[in-house]
Amino acid sequence: MLRPFGELEADVMRVVWASVEPISVQRIVDILNESRPLAYTTVMTVTERLRVKGWLERVKQGRSYRYSAVRSADDYTAELMEQALDSSPDRATALLHFAGRLEADEAAALRKALEALPDDPDNEH
């Protein structure tokens, strides 16, 4: 199955992050090919796209380029989680999250009310 372009970007980032040293496109292709066949040019395009977007940087080594990540996976994860837990409404945020914040005593009172609820409120579960 052909996977969307965006997921290929994630796959390339995964390989680059897993590599200790700067990595060539050919090496990325080899690693990705272990799970599914991909054309060199496809991977090349995606990798270059990630460089233009600022995810990767490259250094010339011999006749080819080696790529490495500008920021670590933890950096991106931290940024993602920061927005996921941010509940300030003063700005259009990129993410929609499930929960907000509750004071401990308020939460306890609600939990008590919930437990007082009859077992089968709307004949569900």
Add this chain to the structure above:
Amino acid sequence: MSLLAVAVTYLLLVAHDAWEHLMVWLFNARMSLIHDAYGGHWLVSGVFETALMVFSLGAAVLTVHTLRNVVRLRRERNRHRVTADAVSERGRIGGVDVRVLQHATPAVFCVPGRRREARIVVTTAAVDALSPFELAAALEHERAHLAYRHHRAFLAADVVVSAFGWSRFSRIYAAQVRRLAEMAADDAAARKHGRRHVASALLEMCRVEPGILAPGLPALTGTDPAERVGRLIRSAPVRARAWVSALGAVVPAVAPVLPVGLALVPAALLAGTHC
């Protein structure tokens, strides 16, 4: 910007002319009388032109602002999606496709986008903290956000806020849009998994963790979790009553017709003046 203003002015002049001819034909009235009725005084036209300029300028600024917002959000969401895809594992929980992210803080959220670009993310800590029923309810809540395209409603609300500034009206409006969206998503989850599990999942996820948050945050959220939980405990989700739905259909249908009706009045008064 000025191009837009010119275009709008030109279109209005053409529309004005076309309207006068239409009125002449429709009511069999004399052209000069119709022109007098709709032409207006120099003062009126001055006010009209100034208003038009201001309006065009405002519309242009608002359009630019909205487009910049859309581009920024799109870029941020793309970054979050690639991050979520790269650092988390694919999974399927309760019939919902999710990305399970290894993280010590419980969180359930979604990255909105087009159908194949949207992601629902749950952290391993959230999977551990919630029972299977609670987890399914929380994920259904996120799925409802995506299905209802709530991110677009939020964007529209923020456009209104930027149009009217941080006035009381627009601030309340934006907060209400968020509040209603959360309730709609809660109801969708409650219909599928029972409101007990939604309420319980909410309580579990809202537990204050010292050190993470600044004091006073809850008052700002606009989507007060206590209100949502209380609402789920008190009453079963109901579908909108028939007359509410009917009103919802009739008002948008009547509203656009009303100005046209009002605009017809001066010409109708001159009906039959052309002999």
